[in-house]
Amino acid sequence: MRKICVIGGSRYFGKLLVRRLQATGHQVTVINRGSSAPPAGVEHLVVDRDDEEALDVTLGARTFDVVVDQVCYHPVQAASAARAFRGRTRRYVMTSTIEVYDPATAVLPTVPRGTPVPEDIVDAALWPVDTDLPWHDAAYLEAHYAEGKRQAEAVLVQKAAFDVAVVRSAHVLGGGAGEFTGRLAHYVEHVTQGRGITVHAEPLPTVFIHYEELAELLLWAATGTDFTGPVNACSDGPLDVHDLSAVIAAQTGREPLYRTVEGGETASPFSFDRHYAMSNSRAKALGFSFSHTADWLPGAVAEALGTSAAPTA
Template identity: 75%
Template sequence: MQRICVIGGNRYAGKLLVERLRAAGHRVTVVNRGSAPPPVGVERVVADRNDEAALTAALGHRTFDVVVDQVCYTPVQAATAARVFAGRTRRYVMTSTIEVYDPATAALPAVPPGTPVPEETVDPVTWPVAMDLPWHDGAYLEARYAEGKRQAEAVLARAGGFESAVVRSAHVLGGGAQEFTGRLAHYTGRVARGEEITVHANALPTVFIPHEELADLLLWAATADFTGPVNACSDGPFDVHDLIAVVAARVGREPVRRTVPAGEEASPFSFDRHYAMDNARAKELGFSFSRTTDWLPGAVAEALAAEPSPTV
């Protein structure tokens, strides 16, 4: 049994993680702003993680074996966490994203299409940090989501008050209405209604992970002893046409596609640039991944079931 603190953890994969930690016999404390009650047997600390003084006061004398940070988006948030949890925890695990590898958002080493992108493509130990940028501005942060994650990783990697690990998650799907981004629902709804889907002329593959598997991997990462980043994605890259085909097979309707001009934005998961991740490191450390082809049809079925009934 370990004492594990989850920052966030009140929806989707984070909520599943809390349930799995509790079921595994760990003592779990959730830190969030109190928008939803925790499961039975889980302690909740209500605090704004952006308010350092309030967070420190709310934690009191609590200490933990591990902290899993589900909602760290900027270097400022990471620096606050590093100060608050230095001396309170042995291990700090941050949930990050495949977007850190997006070559459209930073000058990164080129990886040829078809070659899975390894963790060393973005090294948090050497990545530059700029704390004086307007990270508190919501619009600024939304436009620089990937860079905020890269710099948050970098701050925690250099913090020194605990061992630091990062889980870089692929695009998360599954759970029907719980999948709050609506990206899979974009496809199920449009195919079902016969509406067009915009795609790139040469759409490149990406990688996915079901929300249950991400929760399992975070549980594993919390109780492991590796440091640094690991990529979290199911086996088998998919491009947007593969995804559409799975949806169309379930719906029983031919999809309508429209190819967009070069440089124009297309539907979610249609990419004109390559950054599909390599999950070899996590496997070498002992985690086993599912295959995308095995779980994606079920995720599509859940998304279709969550579609609102048409009005008469």
């Protein structure tokens, strides 16, 4: 049994992770602002992680074997966590994102189109950090989400007095109504209602992961391995928007309608005109086995169909 602290853990794959940690016999503490209570038997510390003084007081004399940080979005939060958990944990697992590799948001080494992107093109040990930027401004953070994640990783890797592992997640799907981003629902609704899906002229593939698989990988990262640094978390089998829509079409009998983006228009989610589909080879070499997207996507679509609005056309 290990003592595990989860920061966040109130929804989607974080909520599932808490349940799986508890089910496998670990002593679990959840830290969040009180938006929802964890399962019975899980310690719940209600505090705003952005209030470092309050966090320090709330933690008190507690120590943990591992901290899993689900909600670290920028370097100021990471620096606060590095201080707050110094001497309180030996291992820290941060949930990051595929978007750290987006070449539209940073100058990155070029990866040939079609070559899965490896972890080392974003080196957190060398990435520059600027904590004076307006990270607490919601609009700024939203506009600089990928850079916020890159710099959060960098602070932990460069400054923390404990081992740091970073899980860079692919686009997460599944869970029906629990999939709070609404991105799969966007496609389901557009296909079933005969609405045009706005895509690039030549959309490139990206990678996905089921929310249950991501929870399982985070469980493994927290309790089943001692790697440090980043790992990419994605199922085998990249897809582009046409592949994704085809799975929906197969279950609905409705052919997708597409419209090519014009000018500065925003495309539908998962339509990309740039290549940054990740490689999962490091996680595999460390011992984690991934599913294939085809194994779970039809089920995720069926869940989304069950929770989406009825067709209007």
